[in-house]
Amino acid sequence: xxxxxxxxxxxxxxxxxxxxxxxxxxxxxxxxxxxxxxxxxxxxxxxxxxxxxxxxxxxxxxxxxxxxxxxxxxxxxxxxxxxxxxxxxxxxxxxxxxxxxxxxxxxxxxxxxxxxxxxxxxxxxxxxxxxxxxxxxxxxxxxxxxxxxxxxxxxxxxxxxxxxxxxxxxxxxxxxxxxxxxxxxxxxxxxxxxxxxxxxxxxxxxxxxxxxxxxxxxxxxxxxxxxxxxxxxxxxxxxxxxxxxxxxxxxxxxxxxxxxxxxxxxxxxxxxxxxxxxxxxxxxxxxxxxxxxxxxxxxxxxxxxxxxxxxxxxxxxxxxxxxxxxx
Amino acid sequence: xxxxxxxxxxxxxxxxxxxxxxxxxxxxxxxxxxxxxxxxxxxxxxxxxxxxxxxxxxxxxxxxxxxxxxxxxxxxxxxxxxxxxxxxxxxxxxxxxxxxxxxxxxxxxxxxxxxxxxxxxxxxxxxxxxxxxxxxxxxxxxxxxxxxxxxxxxxxxxxxxxxxxxxxxxxxxxxxxxxxxxxxxxxxxxxxxxxxxxxxxxxxxxxxxxxxxxxxxxxxxxxxxxxxxxxxxxxxxxxxxxxxxxxxxxxxxxxxxxxxxxxxxxxxxxxxxxxxxxxxxxxxxxxxx
Numbered sequence: 236x237x238x239x240x241x242x243x244x245x246x247x248x249x250x251x252x253x254x255x256x257x258x259x260x261x262x263x264x265x266x267x268x269x270x271x272x273x274x275x276x277x278x279x280x281x282x283x284x285x286x287x288x289x290x291x292x293x294x295x296x297x298x299x300x301x302x303x304x305x306x307x308x309x310x311x312x313x314x315x316x317x318x319x320x321x322x323x324x325x326x327x328x329x330x331x332x333x334x335x336x337x338x339x340x341x342x343x344x345x346x347x348x349x350x351x352x353x354x355x356x357x358x359x360x361x362x363x364x365x366x367x368x369x370x371x372x373x374x375x376x377x378x379x380x381x382x383x384x385x386x387x388x389x390x391x392x393x394x395x396x397x398x399x400x401x402x403x404x405x406x407x408x409x410x411x412x413x414x415x416x417x418x419x420x421x422x423x424x425x426x427x428x429x430x431x432x433x434x435x436x437x438x439x440x441x442x443x444x445x446x447x448x449x450x451x452x453x454x455x456x457x458x459x460x461x462x463x464x465x466x467x468x469x470x471x472x473x474x475x476x477x478x479x480x481x482x483x484x485x486x487x488x489x490x491x492x493x494x495x496x497x498x499x500x501x502x503x504x505x506x507x508x509x510x511x512x513x514x515x516x517x518x519x520x521x522x523x524x525x526x527x528x529x530x531x532x533x534x535x536x537x538x539x540x541x542x543x544x545x546x547x548x549x550x551x552x553x554x555x556x557x558x559x560x561x562x
Numbered sequence: 563x564x565x566x567x568x569x570x571x572x573x574x575x576x577x578x579x580x581x582x583x584x585x586x587x588x589x590x591x592x593x594x595x596x597x598x599x600x601x602x603x604x605x606x607x608x609x610x611x612x613x614x615x616x617x618x619x620x621x622x623x624x625x626x627x628x629x630x631x632x633x634x635x636x637x638x639x640x641x642x643x644x645x646x647x648x649x650x651x652x653x654x655x656x657x658x659x660x661x662x663x664x665x666x667x668x669x670x671x672x673x674x675x676x677x678x679x680x681x682x683x684x685x686x687x688x689x690x691x692x693x694x695x696x697x698x699x700x701x702x703x704x705x706x707x708x709x710x711x712x713x714x715x716x717x718x719x720x721x722x723x724x725x726x727x728x729x730x731x732x733x734x735x736x737x738x739x740x741x742x743x744x745x746x747x748x749x750x751x752x753x754x755x756x757x758x759x760x761x762x763x764x765x766x767x768x769x770x771x772x773x774x775x776x777x778x779x780x781x782x783x784x785x786x787x788x789x790x791x792x793x794x795x796x797x798x799x800x801x802x803x804x805x806x807x808x809x810x811x812x813x814x815x816x817x818x819x820x821x822x823x824x825x826x827x828x829x830x831x832x833x834x835x836x837x838x839x840x841x842x843x844x845x846x847x848x849x850x851x
Contacts, residue, residue, distance in 0.1 A: 299654060301599075301661065346834070349841035353597050357788055358837045360599075360781070364830035372823050488782060490575050493665050500658065532673025538665030545648070545655050545662075 273363030284514035289466035290495030297439035310468025328470035336468020367487035382482025503551025564696035577810020584790030586761035592734035596656035602780030608766020635759030
């Protein structure tokens with residue numbers, strides 16, 4: 236009975252989802268160059284897609300983190316503090332923020348070395364609380380729970396001959412975030428298809444067997460954790476400049492930990508493009524449809540989506556579309 | 563002087579409340595081996611329910627407690643309905659689904675009650691004054707202490723002195739063994755979720771008078787419940803009480819020594835310490851998954 240209704244729902248979703256996805260991408264920002272809101276929303280969708288892929292790099296090694304908000308927040312705070320108090324150039328400060336995130340990630344690698352499964356996930360929740368409480372209380376450095384306001388917009392990015400006005404125009408910001416997503420996607424692809432990626436899969440499937448076959452389990456995992464934390468930290472720094480303000484409750488939040496998990500699971504966490512599809516479908520839906528209708532609490536959709544994903548298509552929608560394609 | 567006595571009293575009443583948080587969590591964890599990350603949000607749900615009844619319908623505070631205790635089991639039984647249908651792998655999926663539930667509840671609180679801090683304000687009276695120890699017991703503290711301790715005692719008597727309670731403990735300790743002995747494991751699970759829901763329903767209003775309610779405030783009680791469950795073991799009321807008091811005292815001493823805003827750091831550090839020790843087999847090896 237249950238299986239039957241599930242399969243009916245599955246079939247309907249299978250026929251509707253590609254259409255929805257195609258429509259959303261089709262009516263994407265480039266066809267509406269005048270509609271700034273599309274550029275903004277799809278730019279941010281790219282941003283969250285990159286965040287999701289960064290998270291997934293660690294998840295591919297079999298460890299599910301609920302505390303990536305820690306790297307995100309550390310990256311955001313470090314980037315802003317380096318820039319405002321040590322007079323770093325903006326992009327250098329953002330990279331330095333990413334490095335701070337990566338350092339915290341390596342610390343996880345040492346302290347949480349023996350934890351697996353649910354116990355690792357619980358430990359990451361605690362590891363998210365620690366920098367949040369510090370940021371809340373170290374008022375001389377972080378101005379406490381009031382947060383830091385008036386953060387400058389991202390300056391133009393000079394790449395050889397090309398100069399991209401990132402903070403000046405919505406279009407520039409969109410291209411920049413698109414580029415950031417593509418860069419992350421390349422790393423994400425390596426975590427799936429390279430030698431390292433195969434090692435990660437072996438570790439995920441059976442750690443002992445992988446070790447016996449000569450895979451450096453600890454090293455591969457530490458690399459995944461470090462890269463994941465680095466990319467998440469950089470994203471945090473960018474977020475501060477995109478939003479113009481940061482506060483502890485905003486960047487060190489469960490919601491920030493939830494986005495990448497939900498988008499990856501929903502999109503398909505074993506596909507190169509999975510998390511990206513998840514973000515490009517779900518985030519515009521949330522922002523363009525739900526947010527105007529329910530200004531506070533619209534993010535509940537992420538909770539509902541993850542519950543439905545686990546019950547009805549645990550390998551994500553892209554895995555599903557592929558199944559449909561091959562069957 | 564006087565400050566430390568007051569801190570110890572605050573720690574004990576806080577710790578007793580933590581025991582109440584841990585009891586409901588550990589019963590549900592015991593019969594399913596699922597970490598319910600929405601536990602704290604269920605408590606907030608009960609708290610906001612009490613707040614709404616008190617604030618909008620002007621019910622007396624003491625009337626909201628039984629109402630919450632009747633309604634909250636519906637929430638936990640819904641969770642049990644979800645968990646019973648979960649596809650494999652159970653451990654990961656139960657974690658992700660309860661996390662999703664926590665996100666949903668958080669956003670519902672945000673939609674209905676906004677991001678403001680909410681508190682049920684009772685007229686504060688001193689119930690007991692012991693000048694010799696320079697100690698003052700306020701009505702809130704007395705309520706927190708007596709409510710939590712009474713609930714712990716009732717659960718203790720139920721688990722250790724009644725036949726059904728013993729069957730429930732047997733289910734917690736070894737599901738297959740209990741089934742072989744003729745215990746209906748399914749019913750015991752329903753019972754555990756039901757009792758867990760009643761305890762959550764009691765904890766919510768108590769939290770609403772003593773601590774501020776905030777949509778994102780569910781994480782803290784969840785972490786505390788996890789700490790107590792891992793440290794004390796499942797369904798052991800006595801150890802839970804000791805663990806709760808220890809944690810409560812540690813937090814109130816930190817609040818006194820460094821400042822109350824650092825209290826949450828203690829929770830996080832203790833959880834990390836307990837998890838890493840556990841991974842070396844030092845604590846409750848029988849809890850290994």
